Amino acid sequence: MGTELARAVVNGILGGGIYALMAVGLTLIFGVLDIINIAQGVMVVLGAYLSYALSVHLHLDLFLGLLITVPAMFVIGVIIQLAFIRPLHGSERTSMSLLASYAVAIVIEGALYLFFGPNYVTLNASYVTSSFGLFGFQLPFIDLYGFAMAVVLVAGLYLLLYRTRFGRSVRATMQDRTAAMLIGVDVNRVAALTYGIGVAVTAAGGMIFGASGGGFNPNSGYDLISRLLAIIILAGLGSIGGALVASVFMLTVESVVDIWQPNWSVAVFYAALVIVLLVRPTGLFGRQAARAQ
Amino acid sequence: MRALSPRGAFPVIALAAAVVFPLVFTNQSVNSVAFQTLIFVVAASAWNLFSGFSGYIALGHAVFFGTAAYAAGLAAEHLQITGGAEFALLPLGAAAAAVVAVPFGLIALRVRRHTFVVITIAIFFIFQLAASDLNSITNGTSGLNAPFLLWDPITFDQRFFYFALAAAVATIALVWLIKGSRFGLQLRAIRDDEDRAASLGVRAMPVKLTAFVISGAITGLAGVLWFFFIGQVQPSTGFDPLFDLTIALMAFLGGLGTVSGPVLGALIIAPAQQYLTITFSNSYLSQILLGALFLAVVLFVPRGLIPTVADRGSDWLERRRSSRAGRDVDVEMPASAREPA
Numbered sequence: 021m022g023t024e025l026a027r028a029v030v031n032g033i034l035g036g037g038i039y040a041l042m043a044v045g046l047t048l049i050f051g052v053l054d055i056i057n058i059a060q061g062v063m064v065v066l067g068a069y070l071s072y073a074l075s076v077h078l079h080l081d082l083f084l085g086l087l088i089t090v091p092a093m094f095v096i097g098v099i100i101q102l103a104f105i106r107p108l109h110g111s112e113r114t115s116m117s118l119l120a121s122y123a124v125a126i127v128i129e130g131a132l133y134l135f136f137g138p139n140y141v142t143l144n145a146s147y148v149t150s151s152f153g154l155f156g157f158q159l160p161f162i163d164l165y166g167f168a169m170a171v172v173l174v175a176g177l178y179l180l181l182y183r184t185r186f187g188r189s190v191r192a193t194m195q196d197r198t199a200a201m202l203i204g205v206d207v208n209r210v211a212a213l214t215y216g217i218g219v220a221v222t223a224a225g226g227m228i229f230g231a232s233g234g235g236f237n238p239n240s241g242y243d244l245i246s247r248l249l250a251i252i253i254l255a256g257l258g259s260i261g262g263a264l265v266a267s268v269f270m271l272t273v274e275s276v277v278d279i280w281q282p283n284w285s286v287a288v289f290y291a292a293l294v295i296v297l298l299v300r301p302t303g304l305f306g307r308q309a310a311r312a313q
Numbered sequence: 314m315r316a317l318s319p320r321g322a323f324p325v326i327a328l329a330a331a332v333v334f335p336l337v338f339t340n341q342s343v344n345s346v347a348f349q350t351l352i353f354v355v356a357a358s359a360w361n362l363f364s365g366f367s368g369y370i371a372l373g374h375a376v377f378f379g380t381a382a383y384a385a386g387l388a389a390e391h392l393q394i395t396g397g398a399e400f401a402l403l404p405l406g407a408a409a410a411a412v413v414a415v416p417f418g419l420i421a422l423r424v425r426r427h428t429f430v431v432i433t434i435a436i437f438f439i440f441q442l443a444a445s446d447l448n449s450i451t452n453g454t455s456g457l458n459a460p461f462l463l464w465d466p467i468t469f470d471q472r473f474f475y476f477a478l479a480a481a482v483a484t485i486a487l488v489w490l491i492k493g494s495r496f497g498l499q500l501r502a503i504r505d506d507e508d509r510a511a512s513l514g515v516r517a518m519p520v521k522l523t524a525f526v527i528s529g530a531i532t533g534l535a536g537v538l539w540f541f542f543i544g545q546v547q548p549s550t551g552f553d554p555l556f557d558l559t560i561a562l563m564a565f566l567g568g569l570g571t572v573s574g575p576v577l578g579a580l581i582i583a584p585a586q587q588y589l590t591i592t593f594s595n596s597y598l599s600q601i602l603l604g605a606l607f608l609a610v611v612l613f614v615p616r617g618l619i620p621t622v623a624d625r626g627s628d629w630l631e632r633r634r635s636s637r638a639g640r641d642v643d644v645e646m647p648a649s650a651r652e653p654a
Contacts, residue, residue, distance in 0.1 A: 056430065056431065104608060104611070107612055108612075108615065110615065112569065112616070114426055115370040115430075115561075115565075115569075116565075116611050118370065118372075118427075118430060119565060119611050120607075120608060120611045120612075123604045123608045124608070126601075126604035127601050127604035127608070129600065130597045130600035133600070134601070246434060246435065249435070250431075250435055253428055253435075284442075284446065286442060287446075290436070291439065293432070293435050294432070294436065294439075297420070297423070301424045301428070303428075
């Protein structure tokens with residue numbers, strides 16, 4: 021029992037790190053562009069498939085492959101923002117952007133089906149299959165490496181946001197778009213780059229997701245995006261620190277519940293979300309402004 | 314007798330065309346597509362009744378669709394209802410959807426905008442999970458069967474078509490009545506500025522909740538009809554995320570908050586979707602095309618067809634009027650010029 025609980029908590033924390041990486045991208049996009057990027061889930065899957073293609077066809081190491089897939093996803097993100105998100109304006113922008121990103125998700129999912137088929141695949145490497153002992157249970161190396169990489173990348177994002185001039189523009193745009201524009205921030209450029217960065221982190225998240233989970237297919241994006249949405253709403257939209265805490269918290273709760281009720285562990289996600297919103301409609305770390313219609 | 318205005322005549326003509334449709338096109342697969350299109354007319358209109366009028370974009374209406382289908386299926390199973398008697402379960406399905414809509418609305422309608430959208434998605438996934446995981450009640454992923462109808466296969470689709478047509482007409486009439494009513498005005502006041510509406514005496518929560526429950530009940534009705542037609546329901550078909558998106562897209566394409574917009578959107582998208590699925594044996598290609606269609610709508614007709622066309626039309630009239638006025642001025646100019654200074 022003790023071992024199982026320890027294993028659940030460790031798995032939850034390690035998994036939470038990966039989810040934190042993906043959730044930070046999503047909440048960053050929300051903060052700057054004021055849109056919910058429904059396509060984030062399928063982009064994670066796209067990132068996983070890119071890693072898959074590189075490792076199967078070019079026999080590249082999964083982590084080395086990221087040097088290609090992360091910039092590739094960044095470019096894809098910037099293009100999507102320029103083509104489908106930027107043209108939207110007017111009073112219905114919120115709902116239109118949801119539909120636009122949903123539509124992007126459908127197109128990407130269809131394309132993935134077309135290229136890779138509906139069968140489940142997994143990413144393979146020596147460190148995916150080998151494991152080491154900890155507190156009396158086995159832990160695959162990939163989970164540890166993935167967590168370490170997530171920590172490094174999240175720290176990198178933190179430095180980018182809080183220690184650079186670009187980061188200051190991003191935070192200014194998050195606080196008040198108009199005011200940022202007035203003091204000379206090129207908000208369109210910030211929006212495009214932020215969307216690119218938010219999507220680029222999914223390449224890294226997707227690789228770990230594809231290697232450590234029980235396999236994935238093009239349809240895996242829906243489950244992912246609903247979890248990620250639950251996390252960032254629970255954290256409070258636009259709150260980066262909140263997204264980190266909420267990811268680790270939710271994944272830990274899920275894997276602990278999984279010990280007793282495997283079927284219901286996913287539902288815990290949504291139930292926790294509903295309960296928190298009943299008490300705090302702005303989420304755990306959300307600002308009041310997120311509520312204004 | 315006064316001739317009907319073109320505006321007034323159009324619904325009558327459309328209804329007449331719909332009534333004779335199955336008599337002209339007797340092909341079964343055509344009738345099947347027509348039936349499913351009408352189901353989407355009902356669902357998109359019902360969605361618009363809440364989301365279009367109130368501005369709260371709900372992406373979880375499949376909850377009502379699936380809940381009603383499951384409620385009807387379970388009732389039929391436990392009460393041992395067979396054959397045509399199953400249609401007595403239509404109100405039960407709608408009621409089940411309404412009962413679910415009350416707590417759903419009470420939770421979700423406390424938040425606005427993105428958070429509202431996401432919480433409707435979250436609640437949707439809770440229901441989908443419940444449908445597949447509560448094995449003892451819902452029969453898990455294999456789902457439920459509808460009572461078997463001993464109908465002649467030739468008239469089967471036709472009869473369902475008329476059921477769906479009746480539901481569609483009733484729904485459109487209800488949306489039209491609500492739009493012109495005090496209740497409809499309150500909803501639109503909430504859409505424009507909820508805080509101001511509240512300060513002017515609109516009791517926002519009861520108004521929103523009522524619209525949500527009515528919308529859910531009608532969607533439930535569509536769900537039961539669809540379930541009887543298909544004959545079975547599984548968690549993936551009853552609680553389908555694409556359903557949530559499709560009905561929203563139909564309303565957007567036609568024109569959010571208009572009576573005829575969602576109808577037009579459903580009449581365009583539902584047959585197109587079915588056609589693509591049938592034409593391309595490769596369903597992935599049809600999925601990509603559908604997504605591209607979504608994007609095209611969002612980018613090129615963001616306000617929807619009905620408002621865009623109405624604006625173009627009135628612009629055109631305006632220009633015609635002003636150009637005619639211009640000509641009149643030209644003709645009159647010499648006359649006025651001849652006037653003594």
